[in-house]
Amino acid sequence: MKTLKIAEDLLTSHGLRRTQIRLEILQIFMKSEHALAVNDLEKLLKASHDRVTLYRALNSFEENGILHQTPDKSGNMRYALCAEGCSGHDHKDEHAHFICDECNQTYCLQDVKIPDVKLSDDYQLNSVSYTMNGVCKECQ
Amino acid sequence: MKTLKIAEDLLTSHGLRRTQIRLEILQIFMKSEHALAVNDLEKLLKASHDRVTLYRALNSFEENGILHQTPDKSGNMRYALCAEGCSGHDHKDEHAHFICDECNQTYCLQDVKIPDVKLSDDYQLNSVSYTMNGVCKECQ
DNA sequence: CCTTAATAGCAACTATTTTGCGTTATTTTC
């Protein structure tokens, strides 16, 4: 299936409008193997757009369970497509992330499931994130 | 042992100067059960100080393995005391963190060790972080 | 004491993200 078609379906199925930018953003995420910062996104977009537009699109996607966010080591937000089965407030994003200390890129390790830990009853758990830092293949 | 004495020892043993602010900062961290943002720290300090001073103190502590940092969900940096055995570039900070979605506070779960995962040889691992989100006891 | 090197504090700057508001354009409805 073509990425454009998938992007269109993603938007429609979440009641969002199919605008040029949003379609392009989604296609970029589909082609990317790692999480992207707003910065990265700006560079990958054909035309230049207002950052506000990007932020609003990304937030909307996040609220609708299309994307999920993780801050990188320095605290900047990065976004990546959710696996299927995400819904806005109940992210099933239970895979680990790897962030390269050299190139600072975030890899979504879809096949690395996050192991559980024992947690005291004092805490009511909603979601978990597992992030590894190190050096990726490219940078070794 | 009094917190002041501990703070003094921490500074001296790392070759740092025992200034008023730094002693106070360290004591605040010793009394706090959760990780603090620069913002929190400002409120907890008796007198008001320049934010730059706080940032520089915190960075210095981090480099010397006295504190470690974790970004919270929204990407803001939070700091907490390291367990013993941390050194500047080889943090042994292998415990999990819990961040409350309500009050946004970060709890250091010193006794919850981070479990390992299998990682492809493509990645060279340096450090790991495990963060849980949910609702803490206070907020339930 | 006196030196010197670390630290504090001020000013200014960069980067990220958010908010308000008028305009544009996609959807919906007739």
Place this chain on the structure above:
DNA sequence: GAAAATAACGCAAAATAGTTGCTATTAAGG
């Protein structure tokens, strides 16, 4: 289809976090 409704865009401005350069202090060691 055309008009109405409203989601999304884009500009301006501002809030927030963190950094850098520089000078003034001050702790530590002779």
